[in-house]
Amino acid sequence: MISKSLHAIPFALGTLAMALSLSTVQAAEPTIVLGASVQLTGSSANTGRYYRDAYQLAIDKINEKGGVKVDGKSYKLALKIYDNQSDVNLSVRQYTQLVSQDKIHLLLGPFASNFALADSAVSEKYQVPMVQGGGASDQIFARNFKYIFGTLAPASNYFGSTIAMLKQVKPVPASVALLYADDSFDVSVANGTRPQLKKAGLNIVMDERYSTNASDFNSLLSQIKSKKVDAVLVAGHETEILNFVRQAKSLNVAPKMYSFTVGVPSEDFRKALGKDADYAFGMTAWLPGPTLKDKWFGDAEQFAAAYKAKYGYEPDYHAASGASDVEALVVALEKANSLDPKKVRDAIAASNFDSLYGKIAFGKNGQIDLDQTVVQVQDGALKPVFDGKAFINQAKYPMPSWSGR
Amino acid sequence: MDLLLQILVNGILQGGLYAIMALGLALVWGVLNIVNLAHGAFIMLGAYISWYLFTYVGIDPFLGLPITACVMFAVGYGIQRGLLNLIARAPMFNTLLITFGLEVVLTYMAQLIFSADFRTINPVYAGSSFTLGHLTIPAVRLAAFGVAMVLTLAMWYFLLRSRLGRAIRATAQNLVAARLYGVEPRHLYAVTFGLGLALAGAAGGLYGTVSQINPYIGATLTAKSFAIAIIGGLDNPLGVIVGGLFLGLIEALTALYIGPTFSDVASFGVLVLVLIVRPSGLLGRTA
Numbered sequence: 001m002i003s004k005s006l007h008a009i010p011f012a013l014g015t016l017a018m019a020l021s022l023s024t025v026q027a028a029e030p031t032i033v034l035g036a037s038v039q040l041t042g043s044s045a046n047t048g049r050y051y052r053d054a055y056q057l058a059i060d061k062i063n064e065k066g067g068v069k070v071d072g073k074s075y076k077l078a079l080k081i082y083d084n085q086s087d088v089n090l091s092v093r094q095y096t097q098l099v100s101q102d103k104i105h106l107l108l109g110p111f112a113s114n115f116a117l118a119d120s121a122v123s124e125k126y127q128v129p130m131v132q133g134g135g136a137s138d139q140i141f142a143r144n145f146k147y148i149f150g151t152l153a154p155a156s157n158y159f160g161s162t163i164a165m166l167k168q169v170k171p172v173p174a175s176v177a178l179l180y181a182d183d184s185f186d187v188s189v190a191n192g193t194r195p196q197l198k199k200a201g202l203n204i205v206m207d208e209r210y211s212t213n214a215s216d217f218n219s220l221l222s223q224i225k226s227k228k229v230d231a232v233l234v235a236g237h238e239t240e241i242l243n244f245v246r247q248a249k250s251l252n253v254a255p256k257m258y259s260f261t262v263g264v265p266s267e268d269f270r271k272a273l274g275k276d277a278d279y280a281f282g283m284t285a286w287l288p289g290p291t292l293k294d295k296w297f298g299d300a301e302q303f304a305a306a307y308k309a310k311y312g313y314e315p316d317y318h319a320a321s322g323a324s325d326v327e328a329l330v331v332a333l334e335k336a337n338s339l340d341p342k343k344v345r346d347a348i349a350a351s352n353f354d355s356l357y358g359k360i361a362f363g364k365n366g367q368i369d370l371d372q373t374v375v376q377v378q379d380g381a382l383k384p385v386f387d388g389k390a391f392i393n394q395a396k397y398p399m400p401s402w403s404g405r
Numbered sequence: 406m407d408l409l410l411q412i413l414v415n416g417i418l419q420g421g422l423y424a425i426m427a428l429g430l431a432l433v434w435g436v437l438n439i440v441n442l443a444h445g446a447f448i449m450l451g452a453y454i455s456w457y458l459f460t461y462v463g464i465d466p467f468l469g470l471p472i473t474a475c476v477m478f479a480v481g482y483g484i485q486r487g488l489l490n491l492i493a494r495a496p497m498f499n500t501l502l503i504t505f506g507l508e509v510v511l512t513y514m515a516q517l518i519f520s521a522d523f524r525t526i527n528p529v530y531a532g533s534s535f536t537l538g539h540l541t542i543p544a545v546r547l548a549a550f551g552v553a554m555v556l557t558l559a560m561w562y563f564l565l566r567s568r569l570g571r572a573i574r575a576t577a578q579n580l581v582a583a584r585l586y587g588v589e590p591r592h593l594y595a596v597t598f599g600l601g602l603a604l605a606g607a608a609g610g611l612y613g614t615v616s617q618i619n620p621y622i623g624a625t626l627t628a629k630s631f632a633i634a635i636i637g638g639l640d641n642p643l644g645v646i647v648g649g650l651f652l653g654l655i656e657a658l659t660a661l662y663i664g665p666t667f668s669d670v671a672s673f674g675v676l677v678l679v680l681i682v683r684p685s686g687l688l689g690r691t692a
Contacts, residue, residue: 210668
C-alpha cells in the first residue's frame with residue numbers, strides 16, 4: 001500500500017506542474033521570449049549585470065512603445081534569464097535548456113568571449129539565432145557558424161586606435177610592453193595587437209602572458225621599470241587592472257602611458273581607484289551622446305539617463321552593446337515578419353539600422369565592426385581623447401611620476 | 406642584478422602575506438584536523454570588515470586589524486560551538502562538506518550584502534614606498550610583512566609555551582588524557598577555530614590594503630593557503646612562514662625567468678614535489 005502511494009507522488013507532482021505551466025500560458029499575452037544565460041553571480045558578475053540590466057531595460061522600453069509586430073499580430077517581449085554563476089559549463093547547459101526545454105524564441109548572449117565561444121555551439125546546433133554583445137574574440141567568428149552574431153568590435157583591433165595615437169604623441173614611445181591574460185578574448189587582443197605594433201614601427205620589449213585572475217603583478221612591474229618601458233598595453237580583466245595600477249603606484253612604476261582593454265570606461269574602476277585612476281588610457285566603442293539615434297529610446301544620451309535612473313549606476317559600452325542586441329532581434333523579427341528562427345537569422349544577417357549603440361550591420365563572419373575611441377581618465381572623469389585618426393581632446397601624456405601628481 | 410634583487414624583495418614581501426593567509430588554515434588543520442575549505446572565504450570576510458571599518462567608520466586598516474580579528478574570533482567560536490563540534494567525531498569527509506557549504510554561503514552572502522563590485526582599502530599612504538639603493542620597497546607591503554611575522558611568532562609562542570596553547574595541543578594529541586587533566590575540549594576546539602578565523606581576518610585586512618577585494622577571491626586564497634600549509638608543515642607555525650616565503654619566491658622567480666603564466670604551475674608543482682619527498686612539510690617532523 002505504502003509503495004503504491006509513493007509511486008503516485010511523481011504523477012501527482014507532474015500533473016500539478018502541468019497545471020501550473022498551463023495556467024501561466026493561458027494568462028500571458030502573445031509573447032516572444034528571448035533567452036539568455038548571464039553571469040549574475042560569480043567572478044564575472046560585476047560585468048554580467050550590465051547585460052541583464054540592459055536586456056531588461058530595452059525589453060521594457062520596446063514593450064512600452066507597443067512591442068513587436070509580426071505578421072499583423074502584436075507581441076510583447078519577455079526575458080527568460082538564467083544565472084550561469086560565471087561557470088562556462090553551466091552556461092552551455094542553460095542555453096541547451098533554453099532552446100530544448102523552455103522553447104524560447106531567440107537567444108541573447110552571455111558576457112565574455114570564452115562563454116560566447118562555448119554557448120554559440122548550442123545556438124548553431126539548434127539553429128536558433130543568438131545575438132550577443134559580450135564576446136569580442138575573433139575565435140567566436142572564425143568558425144563559419146551561421147547563427148551567432150556579435151555587437152562588440154573585434155578583439156584583434158581593440159588597441160588599433162591606441163596604436164594610431166601612439167604615433168602622434170610627442171615623444172613617440174621608444175619601447176612598448178604588451179601584457180595579456182590567458183583567456184580567449186585577451187589572447188585575441190594580443191594576437192591582433194602584436195603585428196599592428198610592429199607595423200607602426202614600435203619596439204616591443206616585453207610580450208608576456210599572465211594567468212587569468214592573477215593578483216600579483218610585482219614581477220612584471222619591476223621588469224617594466226628596469227627596462228624603462230615607455231608605453232604599457234594591458235589586455236586583462238578589471239580586477240587584474242585594479243591590482244596592476246595599485247601595485248604600479250606602490251612600486252613607483254610610471255611609464256609614459258598605460259592603456260587597458262577594460263575597466264577604464266566603467267564607473268566602478270574610477271570609484272575603486274579614486275585619484276589613482278587618473279592618466280589611465282582605455283578604449284570604448286560607445287559614448288552616450290545625442291548623435292546615436294534609435295527608434296525606442298530616442299538617442300544614446302536618453303538611454304544612458306534611463307539606465308542610470310533605473311539601476312543607479314552608469315552604463316558603459318557593455319550595456320549599450322547588450323541593449324543593441326535586443327534591438328537587432330526586434331528589427332529582424334519585424335523585417336522577417338515571421339517567428340521562424342531561420343528567417344529571423346537571415347534578417348539579422350542583412351541588418352542595417354541605426355541603434356543607440358551605433359550602426360548595426362554584421363560582416364560576413366557575423367561580427368560588427370566599430371571604431372574604438374581612445375579614452376582617458378582626467379581629473380576623475382572619463383574624457384574621449386582620440387578617435388582613431390585625430391585628437392578630440394588633449395591627451396595627458398606623458399604620465400607624470402606618482403610623486404609628481 | 407638590480408632587477409633580480411628587486412624580484413627577490415617582491416617575492417619575500419608577497420611571501421609574508423602568504424604566510425599570514427595560511428597560518429589560520431594550518432592551525433585549524435593541525436590541531437582540529439579540519440581542512441577548512443571556507444578559509445579563503447573567511448579571509449574575504451575579514452577584508453570586507455576592514456574595508457567597512459575604513460570606509461564608513463574611518464578606522465585605519467592597520468589599527469582596525471585587532472577589531473577585525475576579534476569579530477572573526479567571535480564568528481569562529483560560534484561556528485565551532487554551534488556547528489563543527491556536532492561532527493567532531495565524524496569522518497573527515499563530513500567536515501569537508503560542511504566547510505565547503507560554508508564557503509558557498511559566505512561567498513553569496515557577501516555578494517548579497519556588498520554586491521559583486523570590487524573594493525579597495527586605500528588609505529593615503531597605500532601607494533607610498535621608499536628606496537634602498539636601487540630597490541623600491543612598498544611601505545604597505547613591508548608593514549603587512551611585519552604584522553605577518555609578529556603574528557606568526559606570537560602564534561608560535563602561544564601554542565608552544567602558553568598554558569592555553571599547551572592545553573590545545575594536548576587535546577589534539579590525546580583527548581582522553583587531556584580530559585583527565587580537566588580540559589574542556591568543546592571550549593578549546595571553539596577557541597582554536599576562533600583563533601584560526603582571527604588570523605584569517607587579520608590576513609584579509611592586510612590583503613585588502615594591497616589587492617582588490619570582491620566576493621569571489623576566497624577559492625584562490627584557500628588553494629594558496631592549502632599549498633603553503635602543506636609545503637611548510639602543519640605542526641609548527643614557523644613552518645608556515647617558511648612555506649609562505651618559499652612560495653612567494655618561487656612565484657616571483659618563475660614570473661621573471663619563465664613567464665608569469667607559469668607561476669601557478671610552478672607553485673603547485675612544488676607542492677607535489679614536497680608531498681613526494683617530504684610529506685610532512687619542509688619544517689614538519691619526518692615520519
